[in-house]
Amino acid sequence: MNAESIIETRSVCKNFGGFKALTDVSVKIRPGVLTSIIGPNGAGKSTYFNLLSGAFSPSSGQIFFMGRDITALKPHEFARVGIAKSFQITNLFPHFTALENVRIALQAHVSRYGLWRPRCDLEGLSERALDLLGVVGLRDRAARPARELAHGQQRALEIAVALAADPKILLMDEPTAGMSPEETKVMMDLIRKLVEQRTVVLVEHKMKMVMGISERLIVLHHGELIAEGTPDDIRANDLVKRVYLGHGNH
Numbered sequence: 019m020n021a022e023s024i025i026e027t028r029s030v031c032k033n034f035g036g037f038k039a040l041t042d043v044s045v046k047i048r049p050g051v052l053t054s055i056i057g058p059n060g061a062g063k064s065t066y067f068n069l070l071s072g073a074f075s076p077s078s079g080q081i082f083f084m085g086r087d088i089t090a091l092k093p094h095e096f097a098r099v100g101i102a103k104s105f106q107i108t109n110l111f112p113h114f115t116a117l118e119n120v121r122i123a124l125q126a127h128v129s130r131y132g133l134w135r136p137r138c139d140l141e142g143l144s145e146r147a148l149d150l151l152g153v154v155g156l157r158d159r160a161a162r163p164a165r166e167l168a169h170g171q172q173r174a175l176e177i178a179v180a181l182a183a184d185p186k187i188l189l190m191d192e193p194t195a196g197m198s199p200e201e202t203k204v205m206m207d208l209i210r211k212l213v214e215q216r217t218v219v220l221v222e223h224k225m226k227m228v229m230g231i232s233e234r235l236i237v238l239h240h241g242e243l244i245a246e247g248t249p250d251d252i253r254a255n256d257l258v259k260r261v262y263l264g265h266g267n268h
C-alpha cells in the first residue's frame with residue numbers, strides 16, 4: 019500500500035444474477051479522512067458499503083486494506099483486521115443496559131484475541147465500556163436498557179459497540195436516518211469527533227449533511243464511479259449535477 023489509502027477497491031464488480039450492481043469501481047480511501055459514498059437511489063451505495071465491510075464478496079476485482087489483499091477474507095475476518103460497521107438496523111441487545119451492550123462487545127473482542135487473563139476482569143471491562151459510552155455521549159445512560167434509549171441514542175450506542183473492537187476504519191450506513199434535526203446535529207458532532215482518531219466512511223442520502231461534513235466524496239450512479247473529490251469538486255461537477263437533477267434527488 020501507500021500512505022494515501024487505507025482501504026482500496028480495484029475494479030470491483032458485483033453482480034446479482036445477471037444484474038450488474040457495481041461495475042469496475044476503483045477507489046482509494048484516504049486514512050484519517052471522512053469520506054462519504056453518495057449517489058441517487060439504486061446507485062450501488064449499499065452494495066459498495068457491503069463490499070467494504072466484507073458482508074459481500076466482489077464478483078471480480080480486489081479489495082486492499084493497508085496494502086494487504088483482503089478480497090478473499092470472510093466477513094468476520096474483515097472485523098478482525100480493523101474494519102467495523104455501524105448499521106442502519108439496530109444491532110443491540112434491547113433488554114441489556116447500554117453498559118452491558120458495550121461490555122459484551124469488548125468481551126468478544128478481548129477473548130477473540132486471546133487477551134483474556136484474570137486482570138482483564140469485569141471491572142476493567144466496565145471501565146473501558148464507560149469510557150466508550152463517554153466518547154459517544156452516553157455515559158449518563160449507562161444503566162439504561164438499550165430499548166429505553168431514544169433513537170439517536172441507540173445509534174450512538176451502536177457506534178460505541180462498533181468502537182469496542184478499536185477499528186481502524188468505521189463504516190456507517192446512514193447514521194442520521196430517522197433522526198430529528200437535534201439528533202442529527204448531535205450525531206454529526208460525534209462523527210466529526212470519531213474521525214479525529216480513525217478513518218470514517220459514510221453512506222448517506224442527506225446531501226446537505228454530506229456536503230457539510232465530508233472531506234471526500236465518492237459518487238456512484240448505475241453502479242459506476244462517476245466522480246470523486248472534495249465537496250467543492252463534486253458541487254462543480256456537471257455530470258453529478260445532471261445525475262441528481264435527473265432524479266430530483268437532492
Ligand SMILES: Nc1ncnc2c1ncn2[C@@H]1O[C@H](COP(=O)(O)OP(=O)(O)OP(=O)(O)O)[C@@H](O)[C@H]1O
Nearest residue numbers: 034037038039057058059060061062063064065066
Ligand atoms: N441482493 C440483491 N439482489 C438483487 N439485486 C440487488 C441486491 N441488492 C441490491 N440490488 C440491486 O442493485 C442495485 C443497487 O442497489 P443498492 O442498494 O446498492 O443501491 P443504493 O445506492 O444503496 O440505493 P438506495 O439509495 O435506494 O438505498 C439496485 O438496482 C438494487 O435493486
